[in-house]
Amino acid sequence: MNPKLLAKTIEDEPRNSTAHSNKLTQIIDDALKNRQFSMVYQPLISTQDSSLIGFEALCRCQSPIFGFISPDEFIQHAEASGQIIDLGNWVFQQSLLDLRRLKQHGFDNIRMSINVSPVQLFSGNIFEDFMSLLMQLGIPPEHVKLELTETAMVRKPEQAILIFEAFQREGVQIWVDDFGTGFASLSLLQKYKIDGLKIDRSFVDHIALNNDDFTLVSAVIAMAQRLGLHIIAEGVETDTQLQILNQLGCEAVQGYLLGRPARIEKIIKQWSKP
Ligand code: C2E
Ligand code: CA
Ligand code: CA
Numbered sequence: 016m017n018p019k020l021l022a023k024t025i026e027d028e029p030r031n032s033t034a035h036s037n038k039l040t041q042i043i044d045d046a047l048k049n050r051q052f053s054m055v056y057q058p059l060i061s062t063q064d065s066s067l068i069g070f071e072a073l074c075r076c077q078s079p080i081f082g083f084i085s086p087d088e089f090i091q092h093a094e095a096s097g098q099i100i101d102l103g104n105w106v107f108q109q110s111l112l113d114l115r116r117l118k119q120h121g122f123d124n125i126r127m128s129i130n131v132s133p134v135q136l137f138s139g140n141i142f143e144d145f146m147s148l149l150m151q152l153g154i155p156p157e158h159v160k161l162e163l164t165e166t167a168m169v170r171k172p173e174q175a176i177l178i179f180e181a182f183q184r185e186g187v188q189i190w191v192d193d194f195g196t197g198f199a200s201l202s203l204l205q206k207y208k209i210d211g212l213k214i215d216r217s218f219v220d221h222i223a224l225n226n227d228d229f230t231l232v233s234a235v236i237a238m239a240q241r242l243g244l245h246i247i248a249e250g251v252e253t254d255t256q257l258q259i260l261n262q263l264g265c266e267a268v269q270g271y272l273l274g275r276p277a278r279i280e281k282i283i284k285q286w287s288k289p
Contacts, residue, residue: 039092042084046076047101053077054109055276058286059128059247059269062261067286069126070117071162071269072110073276074102094134103135107148113279114159115152120283128160130192133167137174142181156186162213163189165197172206179207190245195235204242212239216250219270223255236263 046052056070076084093099114127149156168175179189188210196215221228239246248260251270
């Protein structure tokens with residue numbers, strides 16, 4: 016399609032219309048073919064000693080016609096269209112290549128957290144494919160964490176348990192992403208052996224201002240501690256939020272205050288030990 020026409024139509028179509036959806040499918044296809052996806056990495060920082068413990072890999076899409084497209088939009092669409100399989104495989108490959116690059120630059124004790132969509136979990140052979148990628152690249156499985164939302168976990172519990180256990184036997188950690196935003200947070204912890212929880216940004220946002228949010232976050236942290244789970248709070252933007260999370264004993268944090276997601280070259284420059 017003529018790019019000008021495509022640009023015009025996507026702006027004109029209502030967000031959830033079929034036409035809008037068709038355009039997004041085309042944008043994602045083009046982006047996969049023409050290397051318009053890229054990865055950025057956001058630091059995960061220990062509250063105990065402010066050390067760098069790892070990065071979360073986050074996907075970006077820059078279309079030459081439409082400009083920046085938010086992951087919230089293209090990931091959701093790619094899940095619905097099935098394109099997340101190809102995109103997810105590319106994300107695995109690129110973030111592991113970049114992890115190897117970080118190791119070569121002396122980042123020894125860090126782990127890479129990778130987001131996995133429920134669609135990826137239940138189609139194909141995610142375990143075999145991922146493990147063979149790790150082998151090919153010479154990356155120890157202990158250096159990788161997979162982040163899955165609650166929705167992913169509740170969809171096909173029996174199948175999910177087997178996949179998680181296979182990963183965990185090899186040393187790959189399984190984390191619950193956006194903890195607290197789904198409908199099954201507590202029963203999840205009962206069903207699965209989880210390695211860690213990410214507290215969603217929506218709870219951290221008002222932790223300093225809203226008593227209920229403070230209570231929820233402190234309860235989740237206390238629960239994680241009692242259950243022996245790792246815990247990371249995301250979306251930390253202010254010193255006050257950091258201080259509160261520190262006092263509550265939250266193990267690690269992630270957010271603009273500590274570092275924004277950035278390209279690998281910038282990450283290497285910014286975070287290399289002097
Ligand atoms: P998420 O997994 O909850 O990732 C954290 C999101 O919070 C990221 O948004 C990150 O840029 C943003 N963030 C981190 N710290 C702060 C902060 O201090 N303030 C604010 N306002 N935002 C902060 P992003 O990169 O836009 O990604 C949105 C979502 O898209 C992710 O949420 C994740 O669910 C999904 N996503 C991104 N990359 C991938 C991917 O490679 N695969 C899959 N399956 N999903 C992905
Ligand atoms: Ca995540
Ligand atoms: Ca989140």
